[in-house]
Amino acid sequence: MSDQVLQLRKVCMTYGNGANSVGALRDINLDVSAGEFVAVMGPSGSGKSSLLTLAGGLEKATSGDIYVENTPLGALNINELARLRRRAIGYVFQDFNLVPSLTAVENVALPRELDGVPSRKARRQAMDALRSVGIDKLADRFMDQISGGQRQRVAIARAIVGQRRLILADEPTGALDTASGDGIMEVLRHRADAGCAVVLVTHEARHAGWADRVLFLKDGRIVDQAAQSYDPTDLLELPAN
Amino acid sequence: MSIRHSLLALLHDQPMYGYQLRSEFEERTGSTWPLNIGQVYTTLDRLERDGLAVKDGDDGEGHVVYRITASGKTEVSQWFAAPVVATNPPRNELAIKLSLAMTLDNVDVEMLLQAQRTASMRNLQTYTRQRREAAKSDSNDSQDVAWILVLDSLVFGAEAEIRWLDHCEGWLRKHRFRTSKSPASHAAEPTNATKEPTR
Known part of the structure; x- marks a missing residue:
């Protein structure tokens, strides 16, 4: 069994019909393994967000196959797909998508409770997730009582709760200042180092720099990629001490 | 980059010999801008000529030690106080x-x-x-x-x-410039694809 958490095979996505149809993605092949952090960059309309919504099972591809933890999304009915999403896939959005009337821990526990986990256990798992993103002390705060950077950390905790192994983040730093944005990248990097597969869509080169691999999308195609070099003769030598 | 001022700033810290200056410079800047020892000694000669540093004996192992002068200290202070201004756009x-x-x-x-x-x-x-x-x-x-x-x-x-x-x-x-040319066009070669920092 491969340790690929996400696989896309010849995936195409077309919106509209006939002469009005627009090809958002064309023949995309992609493997993201456990522990890998992949960033996707490209100009507006290049297909970045479409790629993420297909990978997350939020939309169906026009053609091609998508596998999450070796399960083909195309073979699942609506209920099975929803169950897989709750179990395996965490989504992080630019505008957080948190419930303002719930506390941080309640927001994070919500998907577990929807999945039938008893509330006490769901809360325990939510606390673990909040701890792993460094904000367990804010567990009982409501969303209007914490900063934008902290809200995004809650959203990431919700994305990873219950040991989900695929994190899909769509411009998660868009509304944050530079320091908070770097903090979010640190959390995503840490999750990848802990064994999650992370796919980040961003237009910020600075944030893509945190990834192991950066895909460049143009007109719905992957036109190039930059993989991190672990060559011991790195660009710079470390100081002697 | 002003090697002259950088070495003078290090001598402001303490007297040093050539190899010591090179290794201090590289250590403090993370080896980002390597210096060759010839550059260091040429610069020390010029600092001595301009009265900004003087030879100050040896360290007991045959290394000639250099010490900053009062004029050198003034020069370092002025260097730190003045902003770095590129009078012409740097060649890119x-x-x-x-x-x-x-x-x-x-x-x-x-x-x-x-x-x-x-x-x-x-x-x-x-x-x-x-x-x-x-x-x-x-x-x-x-x-x-x-x-x-x-x-x-x-x-x-x-x-x-x-x-x-x-x-x-x-x-x-x-602006709809035609940017993509025939397959026979020149291959694109990145400018900084080497392992060396370019700046």
């Missing part, structure tokens, strides 16, 4: 390459931009990783902090270059 090989590519028929500008973006992104990934590792120690040692700031400068530089490449591509597309 990438900008020159792109300008020339735009005026020639057989260069694939789109491919040039993408090849450069990929190379710059690799550098940015490496700098970001090194920055992250350097910050892990949470050290207050001035040399560790200096190293982090050098890495920050490289991160911001690489980021700016990629943003500029994105801007160029967007601008060319918006």
Whole structure:
């Protein structure tokens, strides 16, 4: 069994019909393994967000196959797909998508409770997730009582709760200042180092720099990629001490 | 980069000999801008000629030690007090390459931009990783902090270059310039694809 958490095979996505149809993605092949952090960059309309919504099972591809933890999304009915999403896939959005009337821990526990986990256990798992993103002390705060950077950390905790192994983040730093944005990248990097597969869509080169691999999308195609070099003769030598 | 002022600043700290100056300079700047020893000794000769440093005996092992003079101290103070101002735009090989590519028929500008973006992104990934590792120690040692700031400068530089490449591509597309040429066009070769820092 491969340790690929996400696989896309010849995936195409077309919106509209006939002469009005627009090809958002064309023949995309992609493997993201456990522990890998992949960033996707490209100009507006290049297909970045479409790629993420297909990978997350939020939309169906026009053609091609998508596998999450070796399960083909195309073979699942609506209920099975929803169950897989709750179990395996965490989504992080630019505008957080948190419930303002719930506390941080309640927001994070919500998907577990929807999945039938008893509330006490769901809360325990939510606390673990909040701890792993460094904000367990804010567990009982409501969303209007914490900063934008902290809200995004809650959203990431919700994305990873219950040991989900695929994190899909769509411009998660868009509304944050530079320091908070770097903090979010640190959390995503840490999750990848802990064994999650992370796919980040961003237009910020600075944030893509945190990834192991950066895909460049143009007109719905992957036109190039930059993989991190672990060559011991790195660009710079470390100081002697 | 002013090697003259950098070496003088190190001599302000304490008297040193040539190899010692080179190793102190590289250690304090994270080996980002390597110096050859010939440059160091040529610069020391000039500092002595200009009355900014003097020979101060040897260290007992045959190394000639240099000491800063009062004039040298004034020169260092003035250097730190004055902003670094580029009187002319620094020569930027990438900008020159792109300008020339735009005026020639057989260069694939789109491919040039993408090849450069990929190379710059690799550098940015490496700098970001090194920055992250350097910050892990949470050290207050001035040399560790200096190293982090050098890495920050490289991160911001690489980021700016990629943003500029994105801007160029967007601008060319918006103005419908024909940027993609025939397959027989020149292969795009990134400007900083080497292992050496370019700035």
